[in-house]
Amino acid sequence: MTNNARDAILQRLQNSQPSFDNSDKSVSVEAPEWPIKERIEQFKSILESVRAEVLLAHPDHWTDTLKSLAKKKQLNNLLFAKKGPLGKTIEDAWDVNEQPSLVNNERPISEWKESLFFHIDAAVTSSRAAIAETGSLVLWPTEHEPRSWSLVPPVHFVVLDADKLYNTFAEVVEHEQWQQGMPTNALLISGPSKSADIEQTLAYGVHGPTDLIVIVLT
Amino acid sequence: MTEEKRYPEKPEKVYYFGTCLIDLLYPEAGLAGMQLIQREGIEVVFPQDQTCCGQPAWNSGYRVEAIRVAQHQLDCFNEDYPIVVPSGSCAGMMRHHYPEMFKGSTDELRANTLAGRVFELTEFLEHVLKITLEDLGSPVKVALHTSCAARREMGVATEHEALLKQLSNVELLQQSRKEECCGFGGTFAVKHPAISAEMVSEKANAITATGADTLISGDCGCLMNIAGHLEYQEKQIDSRHIASFIWERTHATER
Amino acid sequence: MQQSAEFHTRVEHALANGQIKTSFRSAMDGLMAKRKAAFPDPEALETLRFRGAQIRANSLSKLHELLEQLENNCHKNGIQVHWAERIEDANNIVLTIMQNHQADLLIKGKSMVSEEMELNRFLEQHGIECIESDLGEYILQLAGEPPSHIVAPAIHKSRQQIAQLFNEKFPDIPYSDDVDRLTRNAREILRKKFYAARVGLSGVNFAVAETGTLCLVENEGNGRMCTTVPPVHIAVTGIEKVVEKLEHIPPLLKLLCRSATGQAITTYFNMITSPRKQGEKDGPEEIHLVLLDNGRSRIYEDDELITTLRCIRCGACMNHCPVYARIGGHAYGSTIPGPIGSILEPQKAGLDKLGDLPSASTLCGACAEVCPVHIPIPKLLNRLRFERTRNDHAGATLGQSSGRTVMEAGIWKGWSWVHSQPRLYRLAMYIITRLRKLLPQRIGPWTQVRKAPHIAQKTLHELALKEGFNDK
Structure with a gap:
């Protein structure tokens, strides 16, 4: 049945080739190009306007920032990827009994879903790039830093290298040539989870993280 | 990306399309528009055979019937003069919908040429005649309702306001949600009277809330709708077509 | 004129309801202001709208090729593609997938196509529980109502009404009409469902032919939950949602977010290209894409009406519509309300069923003025009024001529x-x-x-x- 449906639909579309103007003459949509300092400011101010926290840190000392925030938020545990790009730095910076305790779990999520869903307070992940115009983080989750890490725990820390801060989404796609090969899942994250479904009143932390904290390495 | 408007040099002669609503309900407004143009030294031709632009039937889905009436206007306005229309709605019909109405028919060329010659009254006064107005009237507060067609189809909302601003004794008050439709919509008011009633009453309230003495509009459909409701509510507020209003305040012998 | 009477009854009911009037009016005022603020430069906006229209028109012009390309790329990526001519077919496809996995719970992200399919009702008849997870949709599911707005589905409900509803359905949870509290309650209830469900369903905002990527736009994270946590993900979409290239996505996304709610971007933009790959620790093992026609290919036949299919479902036309602001979404009696619904739905269902909708407009043009992809909505409303009354039977629109009455035709002839x-x-x-x-x-x-x-x-x-x- 499905194949018949496919052929019938495609046939109908092909038979009624529309004769409207479909010229693809390119219109240049003007895109902002900010110097890096302004890019960071723009990124920060947009993200902060949707109640995300953005902190600038030195590449050598960012774990201090992470630690102090984690303590301030009174987190019991922090999920991190030992084999991920941040793994070693985090591990080295943490004392054995330091709070929050570090959690590393390399098994498929299905095997420890309950703990991820109901017991993990926070996760920290890297990010591939970011976008100043919209205050967006670009994540391509990996086997070390899976998709649900940036989604399920109530608090999400993201570490961003300021060099990876682009002006616009279009610029990222073009510069990184995304069409050459897309990952399983590519994400733009632009704040903590939110909803305005009740009386147009913003509420944060609907299904995803309530807190999004970005540490920008400059 | 919006269509750039081009205006001709000041002509010697213009056609005047009075519209059917003005013909029957607001002829003094139609006449005022003609007199305003004539005062600028231009001959105004009013073809006696004109009737209606065809919009009522066109917007009701009765295209054959609309085309027949529109075709008749093509015959009436054959010469190469600009056609001035004291209504954004009817002007919009002739300027923007005639080309699509006659697309592929033997009248296509005629319709396209005619469409290119159509101007709404206030844009004609403002951009072609570059009219200057001397206000002879006493101080008055007014609210302006610009019809949706005048605003969005013809893009002449600023022209309406610019003319009123030339009148030194006229204070233009701004009602809330002034861009919103008054709920007339031709046969809409008849087919969906309850929604239309809701819309017109809110519009009328917004206008009375400004404290204006007079309601002005460049379209008689809206005027008939809003003023009809104001009258029903027994609100003490005058209503005028913009042409009548301007003519009354700038015409020496009337004062 | 049965349908006419029904429409008028719904309108009168809506107009008599003060709650509808206040909630819609103020919500629409807010959304209009937000959109306006999101596009501070009118010239840049016009360029962007022109680009958006061009992209959508261009994609539609080669729709059959792009659908084939999408299908090929999805297959390569491991996404299974299903085609459905009618909603029954689409429903059966979803049912079969559910049955193949012995799944009795479906967790759903927001999808207007699934509303069009009345999927929940269908699956429930087959003993499968469906849970809406978008907060607004969940509230409506509890209330047993359809959405009244495509972006803000529960916009017609007050905080107090929602609090009452939660209190009725979950008497164990203490009553609260605090928005944060209500939201947290919903989070806790639904989190268990995300945890338990074996199949998740979502809509699709854009499907990219070039890469076989499904794009989802959302704020809450429920869409990501539905497409990440359960082992099976089903995406349902209309055949018109395909876009040719990845580079077309950024301008469309910008237009969509800013036109809809005035946000620079939504919290999440989720691009799905394949099921879980070897070594990956989460994500569905299976992804199914259901492509639904349901009348769209018929709309496609007409060179003018085809522009209906450009729609990217931002809802700006309804936010700006003075009629919608008065009568709300339910009065339309169609899946998608407002101006876009008034052109799209009668073409899908037939003018004999929803032929009143095109007349329920003053043709004020506020919708076309804000449409991010330049759909000439008033022109198409006018066209459908013609299709409904024409008597030459020369059009392709379903239910044409059904609204022609002897009396009305006589009046216009005269x-x-x-x-x-x-x-x-x-x-x-x-x-x-x-x-x-x-x-x-x-x-x-x-x-x-x-x-x-x-x-x-x-x-x-x-x-x-x-x-x-x-x-x-």
């Missing part, structure tokens, strides 16, 4: 006859002006809220003659 014969017209106007005092002062519904118009003593034709204006 009108046309008088207005195309100048002498007759002048005579008629002469008579009416002379008899004006004898004419009735009550004219149907017009004078229920207005005084009758004042007919002049003399017509403009007469005044022009009298004042010496030339005829030629």
Whole structure:
């Protein structure tokens, strides 16, 4: 049945080739190009306007920032990827009994879903790039830093290298040539989870993280 | 990306399309528009055979019937003069919908040429005649309702306001949600009277809330709708077509 | 004219409901202001809208090729593609997938196509529980109501009504009408469902042919949950949602977010290209894409009406519609309400079923003015009014001619006859002006809220003659 449906639909579309103007003459949509300092400011101010926290840190000392925030938020545990790009730095910076305790779990999520869903307070992940115009983080989750890490725990820390801060989404796609090969899942994250479904009143932390904290390495 | 408007040099002669609503309900407004143009030294031709632009039937889905009436206007306005229309709605019909109405028919060329010659009254006064107005009237507060067609189809909302601003004794008050439709919509008011009633009453309230003495509009459909409701509510507020209003305040012998 | 009566009943019901009036009016005011603020530069906005229209038109112009390309790329990526001509077919496809996985719970992200399919009702008849996870949709599911807005589905409900509803359905949770509290309650209830469900369903905002990527736009994270946590993900979409290239996505996304809610971007933009790969620790093992036609290929046949299919479902047309603001979404009686619904839905369901919708507009043009992809909505409303009354049976629109009545056709024929014969017209106007005092002062519904118009003593034709204006 499905194949018949496919052929019938495609046939109908092909038979009624529309004769409207479909010229693809390119219109240049003007895109902002900010110097890096302004890019960071723009990124920060947009993200902060949707109640995300953005902190600038030195590449050598960012774990201090992470630690102090984690303590301030009174987190019991922090999920991190030992084999991920941040793994070693985090591990080295943490004392054995330091709070929050570090959690590393390399098994498929299905095997420890309950703990991820109901017991993990926070996760920290890297990010591939970011976008100043919209205050967006670009994540391509990996086997070390899976998709649900940036989604399920109530608090999400993201570490961003300021060099990876682009002006616009279009610029990222073009510069990184995304069409050459897309990952399983590519994400733009632009704040903590939110909803305005009740009386147009913003509420944060609907299904995803309530807190999004970005540490920008400059 | 919006269509750039081009205006001709000041002509010697213009056609005047009075519209059917003005013909029957607001002829003094139609006449005022003609007199305003004539005062600028231009001959105004009013073809006696004109009737209606065809919009009522066109917007009701009765295209054959609309085309027949529109075709008749093509015959009436054959010469190469600009056609001035004291209504954004009817002007919009002739300027923007005639080309699509006659697309592929033997009248296509005629319709396209005619469409290119159509101007709404206030844009004609403002951009072609570059009219200057001397206000002879006493101080008055007014609210302006610009019809949706005048605003969005013809893009002449600023022209309406610019003319009123030339009148030194006229204070233009701004009602809330002034861009919103008054709920007339031709046969809409008849087919969906309850929604239309809701819309017109809110519009009328917004206008009375400004404290204006007079309601002005460049379209008689809206005027008939809003003023009809104001009258029903027994609100003490005058209503005028913009042409009548301007003519009354700038015409020496009337004062 | 059964449908007509039903529509009018719904409208009257809506107008009599003060709650509807206040919630819609203020919500729409807010959304309009937000959109306006999101596009501070009118020229840049026009360029972007032009680009958006161009991208959508271009994609539609080669729709069949792009669908094949999408299918190929999805297959390569491991996404299974299903085609459905009608909603029954689409529903059965979803049911079969559910049955193949012995799944009795479906967790759903927001999807207007699944509303179109009435999927929940269908699956529930087959013993499968469906849970809406978008907060607004979840509230409506609890209330047993359809959405009244495509972006903000529960916009017609007050905080107190929602609090009452939660209290009825979950008496164990203490009553609260605090928005944060209500949201947290919903989070806790739904989190267990995300945890338990074996199949998740979502819609699709854009499907990229070039890469076989499904794009989802959302704020809450429920869409990501539905497409990440359960082992199976089903995406349902209309065949028109395909876009040619990845580079087309950024401008469309910008237009969509800013037009819809005035946000620079939504919290999440989720691009899904394949099921879980070797070594990956989460994500569905299976992804199914259901492509639904349901009348879209018929709309596609018409060079003018095809522009309906450009829609990216931002809802800006309804936010700006003075009629929608008064009657709300439910009065339309269609899956998608407002101006876009009034052109799209009658074409899908037939003018015999929803033929009233195109007439429920003043053609004020506020919708077209804000449409991010330049759909000429008033023009298409007008066109559908014609399709509904034409009697030459030459169009492709379903249910054409169904609204033509002898009386209405007779009136317009008469009108046309008088207005195309100048002498007759002048005579008629002469008579009416002379008899004006004898004419009735009550004219149907017009004078229920207005005084009758004042007919002049003399017509403009007469005044022009009298004042010496030339005829030629």
